[in-house]
Amino acid sequence: MIIWAGEQSIFQIGHGHSLRGVWGGTSRRWDCRPFRPSILFAGVRANSKEVAPVEDVFVTDKDAVALPVWPVRSGDVQTWCDAHAGAGAAWVGTAGFTGEAGRVLMLPDESGSLAGALLGLGKADDPFIFAALSENLPEGTYRLAGMEGLDASQAALGWALGTYSYSKYKPRDRDLPKLVLPEDVDLGELTGIADAVFLTRDLVNTPTNDLGPAELETAVRQVADEFGASCSVITGDDLLAQNYPMVHAVGRAAVESAAPRLMDFTWGDEAAPKVTLVGKGVCFDTGGLNLKPGNSMALMKKDMGGAAHVLALAQLIMRANLNMRLRVLIPAVENAVAGNAFRPGDVLPSRKGLSVEIANTDAEGRLILADALAEADGEEPDLLIDMATLTGAARVALGPDLPPFYTHDDVFAAALSEASQQSADPLWRMPLWPAYDGWLSSKIADVNHISDGGFAGSITAALFLARFVEKAKTFVHFDVFAWAPRAKPGRPVGGEAQGIRALFVYLKKTYGHR
Template sequence: MRDLLISESENKAIPVWALKKADLETWKGEHAGARAHWAETQRFEAEEGRVLMLPADDGGIAGVLLGLGDGGDPFAFGALTQALPLGDYRICEFSGADPYLAALSWVLGAYRFTRYAGKVKEFPRLVLPEGVKKADVLRDAGAVFLVRDLVNTPAGDLGPAELEEAARQLAKAHGAKIDVITGDALLGANYPMVHAVGRAAGAGAEPRLIDIRWGNPEGRKVTLVGKGVCFDTGGLNLKPGNSMGLMKKDMGGAAHVLALGQMIMERGLDICLRILVPAVENAVAGNAFRPGDVLQSRKGLTVEIGNTDAEGRLILADALAEADGEAPELLIDMATLTGAARVALGPDLPPYYTKDEAFAGELQALAKAHADPMWRLPLWGPYDKWLDSQIADVNHITENGFAGSVTAALFLSRFVEKAKTYVHFDIYAWNPAAKPGRPLGGAAQTIRALDRYIARHFG
């Protein structure tokens, strides 16, 4: 990954002109002659993502045109990494695009998941745009790659034990402390819902709570909680086959908080960072938890189970209660939680929920500035009564099926009282179709904007 970006080229770097449709005629006027004629004969119209190589007299490449269309895709530069032959390149025209995102897209475009097929290949190199720091690009790209690798790995090779190992590797790399509570020990440590959800998976895939601590114990507290359901069958409310195919990605929240934690640790912020990952497999067996069961929670609330396929919020609730007990200044949870979020906003726009107006406003601005989309949805209080139970303190789902992402967030918020700022993200963690710099498969969402917020306020 480091070889994708260079400060200077030993040879003359090949120029790249990134053009919006509106800028194409101006470029043709400035390059009247063979270059402009070639673009015309190839019917290059600066279509978004199109790459056109301009021939040199010696048979090489004289330059490259990249179409930006109307400029709507900030990651269009990711198309170059796969399309261009080996060599050194320099972007000499951005047409208003962000140079940092162009460099990041170049690196992201080189990603391929090669664990089971394919091989690592060499890619062309980019001369860093002026003002762009290599370390910043590599920090962002490394976090994105970590999310993609974890989410893309099938559950047969990434169960709770393997997710724990990934967390241990991260902790070791940054000198962090890690503790893990596994199996029946969860009951003695008072994590009953983590245990209930994961107990049916059996030997080798026992449920566990992964707990990473890093930084200054006396520093300001930032805590990250991620849903680590390594595979979700739906439990006894078994999913149909066509709904189970992507459930290897149900640990996407865990992948995201590990990646965000990596970004924070690489920055070396003077904070007290904690990462909590309840890791389970929601399996089917004789000891699986059942619809209609009432579970005890770490917080002391009793929870009626309306559907075993809504398991993620149960394990998050226990982890959030633990996190909240330390009254962190910022508490973030991330989860691939509800299909309702996808129905409302689609795969590319994750909703988030918080009561902190100032935090929400600043985070939304950072999301826009860094092309890391998200959208705030309301913690709509009147819907909270939909979670009422006749036999327990709360039901974890509603009977009417309305506003599923909102009511899931309302359920989780019952387990947070002391954190100064709390935010819940309902992410998808998956690209359903390949786009420049974003291949089909695991996707990192919202962590770059969150990293910038944390760096700004806790740096």
């Protein structure tokens, strides 16, 4: 394992996955019933308690009978008590409630029945804090009170995200509370965003025995079909015939049912601005012949996190009917070990025509991305985005919660950073530092896929990918972790969507609706 170069390292819990299922849904407009993916197991659909549509946890009748919930900052608890003198205020003191972030305090009435609740906001603004309500309140209907100065849309999104449960193998064990939808909150857009997050999580959480390349193809086709997108797939040795040699090389050691493939779908008006999404779909990563140790392989089901991200973002774009010609490219493989696996020291051809020296087979994701990016670049898109669970170096630099992105476009970077702040979806720009490009030199090929030193692994991976993009007006690479290693309100341990909410805010503002 090369910590500084591998697609995953001992510092980063792996990637990979596999979905043997079908995603269903309807709606192409925000005012329609939202699409909520559900998975079929052996032909049996999970029941509604296990996979509750997001809109079902909201009540649109503003006059519905509901218990009040007050969000309270840590410095405002006494102010709330002064305004609500009585048994409730006394109970706040007895319970030792100080407004700490994420704490939910149930308020009893004189008979001991539930009369309402308080939510501690702490000192900082974190919309995910509102997820603590849907995670902790008992079944019933509630409404937010005292929301002055707070973002009701973000609070409602937090509530929605707190209802997520990965229940494909272990059913949900409780009924969910409901929230009266706050005024001026767009339920269609809210549920669209939540559904996209849930789709990402579901795909990343699904183990590879149920989500290999073939099952990922099924998921891609279902999303494409829902919105009338034109989808094509190149599989197995046809990848060689159609000049995707690195996708083929990385995936050829897998069993036939998990053969490598490239999914490609387009949607929208051909005359509209071209936006192309490319997602890394390594459904499981053993490391190849540079085999990972067991602890580094444990979560390699999530190595298709990039594919999950771009598919969910595409779903969100199509549901919102944004004014663009969208293209999605997802190379899907398993990086397996067999006699025909690609080897350290091999020199591979690429779709772009560059020869690529292989120094470590555990840096495979950038290889399949490079072929897909070269194809995408040929159309000269206005915006070309790739998302990938690519390097452990990104986690060492920024940790699991702050994905880096790389681009030469300063205007785009500034606008995306603003969207990141607006959506509370953290991102951090990192440099495509040209002085490090020489670290990818090879004595026998046009380029080595990893650097020859132990530094800046995420930067050099981005520089490698940039070599395969020349014509796109703006190119941006995201190195996401796609996993929450610790539970927080609205973010259970497991697969996580990173950056797609910020990207959607940017895309909606830039391209608008059709």
